[in-house]
Amino acid sequence: MRLQCEVEVRSRLLPTCGLRGRAKGAHALLSLGRQPDRPPGRGGPSAGHSVYLMVCTARDRAGARYKANASNLKTFLAAVRLAHRGTDVEALPLSVLVPAKTSEVEKPKTKMIITSRRDYPLTKNFPYSLEHLQASYCKLARVDMRMLCLKKLRKLDLSHNHIKKLPETIGDLVSLQELNLHNNHLESFCVALCNSTLQKSLQFLDLSQNKIKALPVQFCQLQELIHLKLDDNELIRLPFKMGQLSQLRFLSAARNKLPFLPSDFRNLSLEKLDLFGNPFEQPNPLVPSIQLKIPLTLLESAARATVNYRIPYGRHLLPSHLCEDLEVAKTCQCGNACLSCFIQTTVTMNLHYVAHTVVLVDNMGGTEAPIVCYFCSLTCYSQFLDRYLQSNR
Numbered sequence: 001m002r003l004q005c006e007v008e009v010r011s012r013l014l015p016t017c018g019l020r021g022r023a024k025g026a027h028a029l030l031s032l033g034r035q036p037d038r039p040p041g042r043g044g045p046s047a048g049h050s051v052y053l054m055v056c057t058a059r060d061r062a063g064a065r066y067k068a069n070a071s072n073l074k075t076f077l078a079a080v081r082l083a084h085r086g087t088d089v090e091a092l093p094l095s096v097l098v099p100a101k102t103s104e105v106e107k108p109k110t111k112m113i114i115t116s117r118r119d120y121p122l123t124k125n126f127p128y129s130l131e132h133l134q135a136s137y138c139k140l141a142r143v144d145m146r147m148l149c150l151k152k153l154r155k156l157d158l159s160h161n162h163i164k165k166l167p168e169t170i171g172d173l174v175s176l177q178e179l180n181l182h183n184n185h186l187e188s189f190c191v192a193l194c195n196s197t198l199q200k201s202l203q204f205l206d207l208s209q210n211k212i213k214a215l216p217v218q219f220c221q222l223q224e225l226i227h228l229k230l231d232d233n234e235l236i237r238l239p240f241k242m243g244q245l246s247q248l249r250f251l252s253a254a255r256n257k258l259p260f261l262p263s264d265f266r267n268l269s270l271e272k273l274d275l276f277g278n279p280f281e282q283p284n285p286l287v288p289s290i291q292l293k294i295p296l297t298l299l300e301s302a303a304r305a306t307v308n309y310r311i312p313y314g315r316h317l318l319p320s321h322l323c324e325d326l327e328v329a330k331t332c333q334c335g336n337a338c339l340s341c342f343i344q345t346t347v348t349m350n351l352h353y354v355a356h357t358v359v360l361v362d363n364m365g366g367t368e369a370p371i372v373c374y375f376c377s378l379t380c381y382s383q384f385l386d387r388y389l390q391s392n393r
């Protein structure tokens with residue numbers, strides 16, 4: 001659509017710079033359109049659906065382009081159409097012609113880095129447009145609720161503070177991809193966060209240098225995680241279903257209190273793994289922990305059948321504690337499920353089996369760690385033992 005008319009272009013930025021712009025009307029061709037497509041292979045963002053307003057004058061025939069926000073443009077054009085139809089001026093959605101506020105003409109602020117308590121804003125709100133916020137060394141004891149209104153936030157760095165607990169509402173930050181909580185006083189990571197929208201967005205999580213003892217089973221629902229740092233905590237175990245983090249590529253849990261790895265750990269496929277400085281136990285498959293009742297209880301038989309035959313269940317059918325138990329059913333080496341009747345032992349796994357690059361586990365040059373195995377029956381355990389004894393003969 002093109003329109004020939006007198007156009008006067010005023011820079012809205014000039015008044016904010018303390019200058020007064022004196023524009024003169026010029027005869028121009030006004031076009032409303034899309035950016036012509038780039039030839040393929042040139043790179044750069046494609047024009048997509050962006051609409052531009054272009055002003056061409058005798059002096060500038062190539063024209064100046066102004067990107068138009070589609071919804072604002074619609075309202076604007078609707079007003080023009082109403083005027084064109086001769087609608088009563090009183091009924092038009094007109095604006096009062098007043099100078100713009102600074103916030104209306106300034107480019108929205110997307111990044112804010114605060115690295116001292118002195119610079120921390122106490123009375124002023126954070127700009128709503130922020131995509132990257134860092135507030136480190138601010139002695140924060142909790143997450144500031146004002147941060148949780150920043151819906152565009154993609155990167156939140158609260159490292160080096162004194163945060164003890166995370167609010168569940170962090171999960172409302174729908175765009176959050178990176179969360180850095182390095183060096184705080186966290187003692188847990190709550191289940192509500194594992195069930196939140198973070199499942200779909202969170203790719204980087206740094207919980208290193210805190211006081212976390214265990215992560216919930218639901219932690220493995222954070223399916224988009226690529227980078228996870230858990231170093232220097234008090235972890236006595238890793239999440240039971242760790243192997244479900246199929247996108248995970250970088251994992252570090254150095255200097256924790258891990259005696260062994262969960263059996264699911266062997267399903268991971270990592271680029272880099274660091275488990276240095278954990279008190280790993282020496283595996284002894286000949287001394288298993290036996291929690292096997294024969295004959296099996298009715299509950300155990302029913303639970304095994306439910307998992308093995310993939311019978312659908314839910315909280316509308318079963319008590320919720322049973323559902324929780326079923327969610328952490330163990331898998332025997334034969335592929336069958338077991339709930340609370342099983343034989344458990346640890347075996348040695350070379351960590352290169354799950355990771356391309358492995359940081360040494362100890363100062364002795366080892367890259368091996370103990371991993372848990374479960375057996376559903378005496379038969380399965382004795383078959384394993386035969387193989388084990390043969391290979392160690």
Ligand SMILES: [Zn+2]
Pocket residue numbers: 332333334335336375376377380
């Ligand atoms: Zn078995």
